[in-house]
Every structure is written in structure tokens, then in C-alpha cells.
Amino acid sequence: MNERGTKRNLKSPAVRARGFELRRGYLYESIVGVLDAEGNPHLAPLGVRVTDKHDDGKLVLEARVFTTATTYPRLKRGGECTVHFPGRSQLGLFFLPFRDVLPGLQEGVAPPGMIGRGRSVATPVHLGIANYLEAGVTWVEDEEVNDAIAAQGAAGSRRGVFRLSSRVVVVNDPGSSPITRQDGLILEFLVKASRFRCCPPGSHLQRATVSELAGIIEKMDNVAPGDDKTALALRVLESFLRELNGS
Numbered sequence: 001m002n003e004r005g006t007k008r009n010l011k012s013p014a015v016r017a018r019g020f021e022l023r024r025g026y027l028y029e030s031i032v033g034v035l036d037a038e039g040n041p042h043l044a045p046l047g048v049r050v051t052d053k054h055d056d057g058k059l060v061l062e063a064r065v066f067t068t069a070t071t072y073p074r075l076k077r078g079g080e081c082t083v084h085f086p087g088r089s090q091l092g093l094f095f096l097p098f099r100d101v102l103p104g105l106q107e108g109v110a111p112p113g114m115i116g117r118g119r120s121v122a123t124p125v126h127l128g129i130a131n132y133l134e135a136g137v138t139w140v141e142d143e144e145v146n147d148a149i150a151a152q153g154a155a156g157s158r159r160g161v162f163r164l165s166s167r168v169v170v171v172n173d174p175g176s177s178p179i180t181r182q183d184g185l186i187l188e189f190l191v192k193a194s195r196f197r198c199c200p201p202g203s204h205l206q207r208a209t210v211s212e213l214a215g216i217i218e219k220m221d222n223v224a225p226g227d228d229k230t231a232l233a234l235r236v237l238e239s240f241l242r243e244l245n246g247s
């Protein structure tokens with residue numbers, strides 16, 4: 001397939017339901033619900049990438065989970081999970097890993113069973129999150145992680161790669177857009193860029209900022225492939241700051 005064809009394919013939505021959209025190739029910030037061996041519900045924020053869509057409309061997602069996460073062995077057992085997509089007004093739910101010091105985040109989690117309208121689910125559903133998938137889980141492989149955490153020799157430098165195959169897609173609020181990792185990168189870029197003028201002109205701090213901004217733009221293409229408009233805007237800002245910095 002030529003480059004144009006590939007880009008068109010990447011941009012095509014894998015799910016679109018009256019506004020709610022999941023795009024192929026994009027990385028979304030989700031909250032995954034699984035059960036432990038005793039059948040207790042467990043929820044954790046995880047990035048999931050939409051990798052494929054079958055002819056029958058079922059989606060394939062990929063999650064990469066540190067082997068040290070509590071969620072890892074629970075996913076590795078196979079079975080089912082729920083993949084929730086909080087809306088932009090629900091960022092607070094991503095504090096879930098800190099449930100010990102910030103109680104109340106799990107309120108509204110329905111254990112497996114009937115969740116209304118005669119529908120039965122095998123995994124926990126957070127009833128406060130309108131849009132979610134029920135998915136079958138397959139462990140694919142473990143991989144070495146070559147990122148900043150691993151470079152510092154931190155424990156947990158291996159991640160499991162899991163394939164999540166959607167069985168049911170539930171869109172209760174089409175107006176609630178899912179949060180992409182791209183959203184996070186845009187904010188990170190803008191915070192750093194907006195502080196640029198606070199650093200002494202031509203200083204090491206400014207040069208370091210410019211190279212960090214370039215790194216963010218590089219990552220953007222990995223988490224939101226083919227999103228030319230945003231990447232272009234960031235590139236324009238980056239070159240503007242480079243000029244100010246004289247680099």
C-alpha cells in the first residue's frame with residue numbers, strides 16, 4: 001500500500017457512534033477492569049492501542065503492561081476484561097493507582113453479573129464511565145522496555161503485550177470523547193513551550209527545552225499516527241522557539 005493509502009487507513013475510525021470515536025493506530029488512556037483469582041474486581045489505568053477492526057465490527061486492541069503491575073498476572077490468566085474510556089471531565093478516575101490514599105475512586109464499580117437491561121457481564125464495570133468495551137484477553141509475549149524508567153535501572157523493565165478482542169462495545173454517551181495519549185503530549189508540549197521565555201535567552205535550559213519539544217513531536221506520530229494538523233501546529237511552535245533560542 002502506498003503512503004497515502006496507509007495514512008487514509010490509519011485515519012479511518014475503528015468505531016464511530018454518533019460522536020464517540022476510536023481511531024485505528026491511536027493510543028487511548030483507558031481504565032481496564034479485571035478479576036483476581038478470588039473474583040474481586042480490580043481496575044487500573046492502561047494505555048490501549050486500536051490495532052485492527054474485523055469485518056464483523058469487532059475491534060482488536062493492544063495493551064502493554066509492566067510485569068510488576070498487579071493487573072499483569074490477572075490479564076495473563078486470560079479470560080475477559082472491560083476497557084473503559086473516561087471522558088475529559090473524568091480525569092480524576094486516572095488517580096485509581098492511588099486508591100489507598102484517595103478513597104472513593106472505586107465507587108460505582110459493579111461486580112460481574114447483571115448490570116441492567118438483562119445484560120450479564122463477566123468482568124467489573126465502572127458504572128460512572130459511559131463508554132466501554134467487553135473484551136477477551138490473550139497474552140502475546142513479554143518484551144524488554146527501553147524507556148526512561150528502564151534506563152534508570154528501575155525494577156519492572158519488562159512488559160507483557162496483550163491482545164484484547166472486543167466482544168461488546170457499549171456507547172451510552174456518544175458526546176463523551178475518549179482521552180488519547182496525544183492529549184497528554186499536547187499539554188506537556190504547551191506547558192514546556194509556554195515556560196520557554198522564563199528561561200534566560202540562549203541558555204542551556206532553553207536549548208534543553210527545544211530538544212524535549214522535538215522529542216514530544218516524534219512521540220506524537222507513534223500515539224496518533226497521521227494526525228498532521230496537530231503535529232504541524234507543534235512543529236510551527238517548535239521552530240518559532242528554535243529561532244528565539246538562536247539554535
Ligand SMILES: Cc1cc2nc3c(=O)[nH]c(=O)nc-3n(C[C@H](O)[C@H](O)[C@H](O)COP(=O)(O)O)c2cc1C
Nearest residue numbers: 029044045046047064065066069070071072094097
Ligand atoms: C493515564 C495512565 C496510563 C497508564 N498506562 C499504562 C500502560 O499502558 N501500561 C502500564 O503498565 N502502566 C500504565 N500506567 C500505570 C499503571 O496504571 C500503574 O502502574 C498502576 O499502578 C497499575 O495498577 P496495578 O498495579 O493495580 O495493576 C498508566 C497510568 C496512567 C495514570
